[in-house]
Amino acid sequence: MQIGILGSGEVGQALGLGFIKFGHEVKIGSRDPDSDKLKPWLAKAGKKASTGSFEDTARFADIAVLATLWSGTESALKLAGAPASLAGKLVMDVTNPLIYEPGKSPRLALGLDDSGGEQVQRWLPQSKVVKAFNTVGHAHMVDPKFPGGPPDMFICGEDASAKQVVAGICKNFGWGVVDAGGIAGARQLEPLCILWVQYGLSTGRWAHAFKLLRG
Secondary structure: OEEEEEOOOHHHHHHHHHHHHOOOEEEEEOOOOOOHHHHHHHHHHOOOEEEEOHHHHHHHOOEEEEOOOHHHHHHHHHHOOOOHHHOOOEEEEOOOOEEOOOOOOOEEOOOOOOOHHHHHHHHOOOOEEEEOOOOOOHHHOOOOOOOOOOOEEEEEEOOHHHHHHHHHHHHHOOOEEEEOOOHHHHHHHHHHHHHHHHHHHHHOOOOOOOOOOOO
């Protein structure tokens, strides 16, 4: 399968290596696909990896992964030729709608009665958007190892078949899966990112993830 990742930062690179591990071809889309920052990733990822423009990547993708900073998400989608280039495709939304201010903890740009996941679905009305991988840091997205056993990945989206595909990806990457319902579930999942960050800031440790305990 061809995986197109829109966003060339640590999250996109980590997920890209995960997909390659399971035999997929991966193209990372960037404003500067020949950037030196992507060369180490290409060398590590091997022959199934490539880079390209946002539009090249969107058209390449059987499944697209949206892994941009929130401030650049709408622009990246426009540069990708969306919504047309992603129409009918599964889009895994890994973004968090965070605002960064000097000297302050990040805060949500959208919340309570809206979410980034819902905004992405509005930008991509013909795509099957599934929110996932937004509640953990990039270092633990693939093969997470914790003393308490595998953590859970919370996902949400409108299309049941698309969620099944994403659930399979999560399980291959070493996660349990919790279905949080339709895309409006992102209103609960995106604040979990804030909780994840606040715990890291308060402890100085970033090796943590969430798990749902069932009775």
